[in-house]
Amino acid sequence: MSDSKLGLLSQAFFLRQPDLLRYLARRVGSQDAQDLLQDTYVSVRRYATSxxxxxxxxxxxKTAVNVAKNHRNRRATEQKYLDAGSVPENQAEAGPLQDEQLDAQRRLGLLAETIRGLPPRCREAFMLLRVEELPPEEVARRLGISRNMVQKHLQLALQRCHDALE
Structure with a gap:
């Protein structure tokens, strides 16, 4: 797949990320939805290259549907063969880890919202640089702007992301 098609796919992912997350949360619960969203993105990227x-x-x-089905099937198998009721005595409680996961999900949501709120050209430059991992020269060529302008877009995007997390 060409870089432009992969870019369109990544851009579609980030624009539809809230919808995908809601879908996955309805299917598997909010606790696992964020992990499955990441699995969906990895699967899409892996398949899209070929x-x-x-x-x-x-x-x-469709990929999210398949990821959710696989997750449910895996959980059903675990339930069938594992006794989830007994926790080994030396295993720590999951309370702090769950708090960290919730905080990480909240922060990821803030970043996604901030990125969606960037000016269109700034968002496009940011996505090409950070998601597609293209060099600044290639981003400048694709967007028809100078390399200096690419750096300004990146600085603005990073500053807004930093501000959103503070």
């Missing part, structure tokens, strides 16, 4: 995708949004949701 195949052409006509409808990125439909592909994203």
């Amino acid at each position: 195949k052409a995708i006509a409808d990125p949004e439909a592909f994203l949701f």
